[in-house]
Amino acid sequence: MxxxxxxxxxxxxxxxxxxxxxxxxxxxxELLAVAGAIDIAYFLEASRAVVEGPYDISLxxxxxxxxxxxxxxxxxxxxxxxxxxxxxxxTAGGIQALRNFKDVKEFISIVYAKPAYxxxxxxxxxxxEHVKVDFELRGCPINKYQLIEVISAFLNxxxxxxxxxxxxxxxxRRGTVCVMTAYGTPCLGPVTQAGCGAICPAxxxxxxxxxxxxxxxxxxxxSAWWRKLGVTEQDLVRAFRGFNAYAEPFRKESEVHExxx
Amino acid sequence: xxxxxxxxxxxxxxxxxxxxxxxxxxxxxxxIREGAIVYGPIASVEDLPIGWTDEQDGGRYRLKRxxxxxxxxxxxxxxxxxxxxxxxxxxxxKARRNGKGFEVVPNNAEPPQYAFIGVRSCELxxxxxxxxxxxxxxxxxxxxxxRRQKIFIVAVNCVQAGGTCFCVSxxxxxxxxxGFDLALTEILEGxxxxxxxxxxxxxxxxxLRSVPTKPAQPSDIQIAEDRxxxxxxxxGRHLDTTNIRELLYRNLEHPRWDEVATRCLNCANxxxxxxTCFCTTVEDVTDLTGTEAERVRKWDSCFxxxxxxxxxxxxxxxxxxxxxxxxxxxxxxxIDQFGTSGCVGCGRCITWCPVGIDITEExxxxxxxxxxxxxxxxx
Ligand code: SF4
Ligand code: SF4
Ligand code: SF4
Ligand code: SF4
Numbered sequence: 001m002x003x004x005x006x007x008x009x010x011x012x013x014x015x016x017x018x019x020x021x022x023x024x025x026x027x028x029x030e031l032l033a034v035a036g037a038i039d040i041a042y043f044l045e046a047s048r049a050v051v052e053g054p055y056d057i058s059l060x061x062x063x064x065x066x067x068x069x070x071x072x073x074x075x076x077x078x079x080x081x082x083x084x085x086x087x088x089x090x091t092a093g094g095i096q097a098l099r100n101f102k103d104v105k106e107f108i109s110i111v112y113a114k115p116a117y118x119x120x121x122x123x124x125x126x127x128x129e130h131v132k133v134d135f136e137l138r139g140c141p142i143n144k145y146q147l148i149e150v151i152s153a154f155l156n157x158x159x160x161x162x163x164x165x166x167x168x169x170x171x172x173r174r175g176t177v178c179v180m181t182a183y184g185t186p187c188l189g190p191v192t193q194a195g196c197g198a199i200c201p202a203x204x205x206x207x208x209x210x211x212x213x214x215x216x217x218x219x220x221x222x223s224a225w226w227r228k229l230g231v232t233e234q235d236l237v238r239a240f241r242g243f244n245a246y247a248e249p250f251r252k253e254s255e256v257h258e259x260x261x
Numbered sequence: 262x263x264x265x266x267x268x269x270x271x272x273x274x275x276x277x278x279x280x281x282x283x284x285x286x287x288x289x290x291x292x293i294r295e296g297a298i299v300y301g302p303i304a305s306v307e308d309l310p311i312g313w314t315d316e317q318d319g320g321r322y323r324l325k326r327x328x329x330x331x332x333x334x335x336x337x338x339x340x341x342x343x344x345x346x347x348x349x350x351x352x353x354x355k356a357r358r359n360g361k362g363f364e365v366v367p368n369n370a371e372p373p374q375y376a377f378i379g380v381r382s383c384e385l386x387x388x389x390x391x392x393x394x395x396x397x398x399x400x401x402x403x404x405x406x407x408r409r410q411k412i413f414i415v416a417v418n419c420v421q422a423g424g425t426c427f428c429v430s431x432x433x434x435x436x437x438x439x440g441f442d443l444a445l446t447e448i449l450e451g452x453x454x455x456x457x458x459x460x461x462x463x464x465x466x467x468x469l470r471s472v473p474t475k476p477a478q479p480s481d482i483q484i485a486e487d488r489x490x491x492x493x494x495x496x497g498r499h500l501d502t503t504n505i506r507e508l509l510y511r512n513l514e515h516p517r518w519d520e521v522a523t524r525c526l527n528c529a530n531x532x533x534x535x536x537t538c539f540c541t542t543v544e545d546v547t548d549l550t551g552t553e554a555e556r557v558r559k560w561d562s563c564f565x566x567x568x569x570x571x572x573x574x575x576x577x578x579x580x581x582x583x584x585x586x587x588x589x590x591x592x593x594x595x596i597d598q599f600g601t602s603g604c605v606g607c608g609r610c611i612t613w614c615p616v617g618i619d620i621t622e623e624x625x626x627x628x629x630x631x632x633x634x635x636x637x638x639x640x
Binding site for chain 1 (some may be wrong): 296322527530550561562566612
């Protein structure tokens with residue numbers, strides 16, 4: 001049997017904390033299989049060796065926040081056959097998208113001694129606003145099993161099992177007691193996409209919405225219920241302005257409550 | 262001995278568990294975890310929620326201390342027995358690459374032999390309903406059947422109903438009438454604490470022989486009956502089921518579906534907690550090297566978009582369509598499909614809906630609007 005060429009994978013970083021790339025390094029048990037199945041050709045977090053493109057898969061972490069990045073992502077797209085964005089920054093703009101609700105120039109003048117040296121865009125935007133994205137993997141950070149699932153699916157030419165239904169489905173399957181119903185703890189699980197395995201409710205915390213809005217999220221109904229649980233309009237704004245603040249359903253919901261404050 | 266009733270003192274309840282465990286049963290039942298009464302392993306009577314009760318309403322559940330030390334003084338929680346008979350995640354088979362072909366490795370793991378402790382009447386009915394779904398002649402599910410045929414059921418008659426219970430409306434409780442090996446009614450009276458135990462099967466009789474008992478007198482049986490009758494009067498919810506199938510079928514375009522869709526989160530909690538909902542999806546997963554594949558079955562729900570996805574999109578794209586599918590399946594098309602209602606009135610979907618949507622309230626709204634229209638027309 002002729003030796004099959006291993007798919008070449010690149011991992012790219014834009015504005016982000018590196019947490020999602022670390023999920024790949026965190027696949028300790030699976031890493032050998034990963035390394036055997038793919039050629040990680042460009043991954044500065046793990047190695048300095050760089051293999052030239054084109055790449056079969058590009059994993060893109062981070063959002064676009066500078067004019068330079070806006071150009072660089074075009075280059076990444078040109079050298080990639082499949083472009084997969086990983087994490088809340090790349091799929092929704094990340095926590096840094098909080099700037100999108102304010103005037104970024106004001107921040108710059110407060111934070112930096114020489115604002116003139118700072119070259120930045122008005123908004124932090126997801127990769128899909130700039131180039132065509134083949135698959136978006138959610139999470140802050142992403143779930144390593146989902147990452148392996150997406151890579152395996154790609155390598156085996158099948159559809160990844162990455163559902164877009166609620167966190168509640170995972171919460172109930174694992175038998176966790178609902179924190180909202182049993183203790184009145186506000187939880188974003190009913191409007192958030194599954195994928196984390198419902199970790200927070202298993203530790204008696206409400207969901208923070210790390211995986212962003214689920215399919216057809218009814219944020220208005222959940223907010224109305226949170227109000228009955230005693231959550232203020234201001235805290236509702238904060239809840240929807242997390243890592244996925246700029247994902248449209250969360251953005252719109254936070255704006256509704258901002259106006260009511 | 263079947264049909265006969267005996268008295269079992271509270272202090273001898275442990276002997277019942279011992280007898281079951283000695284027979285090789287894994288005893289599972291209600292226990293407190295994470296602030297609720299869930300179903301888990303019961304090694305001894307002390308693992309049961311002694312002296313606890315639950316307060317339930319739409320979207321709200323709270324554990325409360327009781328003033329007495331009742332062992333079964335609460336109703337049903339977020340778990341149901343379907344967790345054990347129809348597990349939420351189940352590996353069906355694996356396949357391994359084998360030269361040019363592949364070999365299938367079926368999941369032949371022997372399922373545990375469970376004794377369910379504290380099955381309520383509504384839950385017995387839910388098990389019968391799932392029996393009709395899974396052990397239906399040609400279409401028998403081997404995984405369900407393997408678990409189901411081994412179980413031992415210790416039923417408990419409810420002597421107190423919950424805030425969202427409506428078994429009386431669904432004719433499924435609160436007294437366990439069939440399908441149990443043993444059924445207990447708990448009685449606390451002054452210093453006396455005992456159970457009236459009814460024998461349902463030969464298996465049940467055999468177990469009870471290892472427990473000290475006395476024959477129950479007619480007066481004991483009367484006390485037990487009175488307690489259960491009291492529960493029947495305490496139902497937290499009520500559902501008028503008169504011609505319910507026709508009522509729902511004639512109202513498929515009722516504006517109430519739009520109204521409930523503004524509140525429904527399509528989060529699927531109601532279907533996950535419902536003891537009769539049975540839908541699953543299968544996921545095929547492969548490993549990175551492509552040498553192993555696995556087929557996993559998981560609980561699914563009619564509230565997801567994927568559930569009704571056919572080429573080109575989801576048939577039930579709107580929340581309205583999904584809620585309507587769920588409610589009309591439970592209360593109407595289930596009757597066409599399986600010959601019974603799909604709802605046993607356990608109230609779980611009401612309590613565990615994060616926004617307190619109430620199946621009885623939705624039906625009432627539709628029924629009342631029809632009645633109002635009729636009276637307007639001078640009918
Ligand atoms: S705890 Fe949160 S995620 Fe879990 S079922 Fe309740 S609302 Fe959903
Ligand atoms: S619905 Fe009836 S049988 Fe079920 S727990 Fe409530 S009172 Fe008991
Ligand atoms: S009825 Fe309640 S539990 Fe069911 S999907 Fe709607 S919001 Fe979720
Ligand atoms: S529909 Fe609701 S009340 Fe009826 S059996 Fe299911 S969970 Fe219980």
